[in-house]
Amino acid sequence: xxxxxxxxxxxxxxxxxxxxxxxxxxxxxxxxxxxxxxxxxxxxxxxxxxxxxxxxxxxxxxxxxxx
Numbered sequence: 001x002x003x004x005x006x007x008x009x010x011x012x013x014x015x016x017x018x019x020x021x022x023x024x025x026x027x028x029x030x031x032x033x034x035x036x037x038x039x040x041x042x043x044x045x046x047x048x049x050x051x052x053x054x055x056x057x058x059x060x061x062x063x064x065x066x067x
Contacts, residue, residue, distance in 0.1 A: 003058065005050060005060045007060070008060065010060070010061065012050055012058040012059060012060055013044075013047065013058070013059040013060075013061065014056045014057075014058055014059075015040070015044075015056065015057050015058075015059060016055055016056060016057065017035075017036060017039055017057055021035045021036065021039065022054060022055075025052070032052075033049075036049050036052060036057060037049055040057070040059060044059060045063075046061070046062055046063035047059040047060065047061055047062060047063070048060045048062050
């Protein structure tokens, strides 16, 4: 799995989330996705979650596209 975004060809940002969010991944995948999106919307506006592979969340910088 590459750390390059297939859409933009740019490197992805690798970040982390708290264990309390990871714990819900298996039991409620939709809640996990929602929590991850909300978490990064607050701290990284304009970035899109691309994938989650413990212990990392990979983000794409979409700020240029929103100008």
